[in-house]
Amino acid sequence: MIREPAPAKLNLALHVRARRPDGYHDLETLFAFCRDGDLIELAPAEANRFAIAGPFAAALEESTDNLVTRAAQAFATAFGVTRPHAITLTKNLPVASGIGGGSADAAATLRALARLHGVPLDRPDLHALAAELGADVPACLLGRTAIGRGRGDALRPVPGLPSLPVLLVNPGVPVSTAAVFARWDGADRGPLGGGDPLSVARAGRNDLEPAARALAPEIDEVLALLSAQPGVLLARMSGSGATCFALFEDERARAVARDAVAERGWWRLETALA
Numbered sequence: 001m002i003r004e005p006a007p008a009k010l011n012l013a014l015h016v017r018a019r020r021p022d023g024y025h026d027l028e029t030l031f032a033f034c035r036d037g038d039l040i041e042l043a044p045a046e047a048n049r050f051a052i053a054g055p056f057a058a059a060l061e062e063s064t065d066n067l068v069t070r071a072a073q074a075f076a077t078a079f080g081v082t083r084p085h086a087i088t089l090t091k092n093l094p095v096a097s098g099i100g101g102g103s104a105d106a107a108a109t110l111r112a113l114a115r116l117h118g119v120p121l122d123r124p125d126l127h128a129l130a131a132e133l134g135a136d137v138p139a140c141l142l143g144r145t146a147i148g149r150g151r152g153d154a155l156r157p158v159p160g161l162p163s164l165p166v167l168l169v170n171p172g173v174p175v176s177t178a179a180v181f182a183r184w185d186g187a188d189r190g191p192l193g194g195g196d197p198l199s200v201a202r203a204g205r206n207d208l209e210p211a212a213r214a215l216a217p218e219i220d221e222v223l224a225l226l227s228a229q230p231g232v233l234l235a236r237m238s239g240s241g242a243t244c245f246a247l248f249e250d251e252r253a254r255a256v257a258r259d260a261v262a263e264r265g266w267w268r269l270e271t272a273l274a
């Protein structure tokens with residue numbers, strides 16, 4: 001049995017630069033990963049089986065289309081694997097929430113299958129397969145701090161970040177990535193700056209925030225509360241939302257913020273940068 005973590009992805013900064021003719025947008029984004037997230041468990045079996053457990057299982061159980069099974073099928077086709085697998089996904093992250101849950105699950109499935117079948121993780125065809133599954137899947141496959149350009153899949157690893165305490169907060173409204181990009185106002189506000197990753201993050205923006213806030217005004221409330229917490233180093237929305245993150249000086253500051261968030265009844269996860 002292979003246990004493969006599918007850590008939550010953060011866009012510490014996300015600059016949208018241009019609309020492309022193929023319906024996507026050119027981005028510059030600083031990807032980082034958390035210590036916690038979903039979990040993929042995979043083992044050889046008599047027949048293909050897929051089960052979903054965990055607090056957000058219900059949000060996915062009704063659909064037969066899951067990024068995990070799509071990733072497993074794509075891997076089997078690309079690498080000529082005929083042996084069936086039993087896969088369990090433990091869904092701890094809210095669905096369609098800007099922290100790449102589905103992309104992280106797909107990437108963890110690819111990593112688990114690659115390990116089981118002796119495929120090196122740095123093979124270009126594995127990266128290409130990941131990119132076909134979604135713009136964020138290559139970043140999640142790499143799973144380390146990196147700058148993403150193009151659709152977010154042209155990756156350049158950068159030095160890691162300090163393992164700062166993180167609080168993830170989601171007000172419980174799913175936000176469609178395509179709908180948020182469609183509302184982007186088309187104004188290029190400039191590239192990421194230079195320097196160490198934390199400085200790049202703090203000097204950066206999330207250009208999708210205005211569009212997401214218009215679709216889900218609860219995001220305003222989350223960001224206002226997180227930004228007002230003592231000891232907060234950065235509070236911002238991740239990806240296309242609605243999950244927001246805050247980085248803290250220390251765990252005590254995160255605990256104070258967690259209590260304030262708990263009073264509002266929003267989903268929250270105490271974690272740290274990986």
Ligand SMILES: C[C@@](CO)(OP(=O)(O)O)[C@H](O)COP(=O)(O)OP(=O)(O)OC[C@H]1O[C@@H](n2ccc(N)nc2=O)[C@H](O)[C@@H]1O
Pocket residue numbers: 011014023024025026027029097098099100101103133134135136137150151152177178181238239240241
């Ligand atoms: C916004 C980001 C930032 O990391 O994260 P999430 O909010 O999804 O976590 C990603 O770019 C999302 O990547 P991912 O979720 O894999 O996107 P995909 O499934 O490939 O695309 C969903 C839709 O989003 C839009 N899209 C996505 C990426 C991109 N660079 N430009 C886009 O315009 C397109 O309309 C596309 O059809």
Ligand SMILES: Nc1ncnc2c1ncn2[C@@H]1O[C@H](COP(=O)(O)OP(=O)(O)O)[C@@H](O)[C@H]1O
Pocket residue numbers: 060065066067068089094095096097098099100101102103104105106136177239240241
């Ligand atoms: N394993 C999965 N986890 C989450 N969402 C999934 C999964 N498989 C398919 N999806 C679909 O993918 C969409 C994007 O989900 P997700 O990756 O969680 O969003 P985001 O990248 O914004 O965090 C959802 O609308 C959901 O229906």
